[in-house]
Amino acid sequence: MGCQTYWVNDEKSILEIVYSAGWTWDDYFSAIDAAYLMITSQSHVVYAISNLNRTKFPPMKTSVLTQWNIAASRYSIPENLGLTVICGQTGFAAFLTNTFVRLSTTKMRFASVDNREMALREIDKIREAATN
Numbered sequence: 001m002g003c004q005t006y007w008v009n010d011e012k013s014i015l016e017i018v019y020s021a022g023w024t025w026d027d028y029f030s031a032i033d034a035a036y037l038m039i040t041s042q043s044h045v046v047y048a049i050s051n052l053n054r055t056k057f058p059p060m061k062t063s064v065l066t067q068w069n070i071a072a073s074r075y076s077i078p079e080n081l082g083l084t085v086i087c088g089q090t091g092f093a094a095f096l097t098n099t100f101v102r103l104s105t106t107k108m109r110f111a112s113v114d115n116r117e118m119a120l121r122e123i124d125k126i127r128e129a130a131t132n
Contacts, residue, residue, distance in 0.1 A: 002027035005034040008049070012042055014123060016049040016116075023055060025067050029074075036075050045082040045130075047123045051116055053088030077108055083126050085111045085119040 002023050008014040015038050017031045039046045089112065111122050 003031035005031045005038065007038070008120075011044075012038070012046070013044060014047045014049065014120070015039065016051055018051045018053075019055045021055050028067065029071070032071055032075070036078065039078045039081055042080060045080050046078070047082040047126070048084040049116065049119045049123075050084060050086045051088055051119070052086065053115060055088075081108065083109045083111060083123060085113060085122050087113045087115055087119045 002020060004018045004020070006016060006018075008016050015035055017035060019027075019031075035048065039048070111119075113119050113122055
């Protein structure tokens with residue numbers, strides 16, 4: 001349950017946070033704590049997938065924007081963080097994320113897609129463009 005953070009590939013260039021049904025904000029902060037340490041332990045660019053395919057809505061006990069602001073103030077954005085792809089959102093959750101991405105003043109780059117396979121393709125496109 002909660003949120004799981006792990007490397008997608010042996011090169012440790014893509015990490016994924018998978019949100020399960022019933023995740024909490026404590027789960028979220030534990031996941032981003034782990035992701036931050038994983039990203040900053042690498043000297044190359046690391047891409048991230050935030051996979052919400054197993055859940056529908058964020059916990060509504062507190063404001064989503066409040067929690068995102070807490071997360072943004074908790075860490076500086078790692079210099080080696082590449083694109084973050086958010087996948088599996090529908091309805092209100094997709095609206096919230098797209099609004100946050102448009103209003104964000106961070107230097108993070110985001111994309112939103114339907115599923116994990118599309119997230120991996122989006123990352124591959126960015127990686128390929130960076131090598132050309």
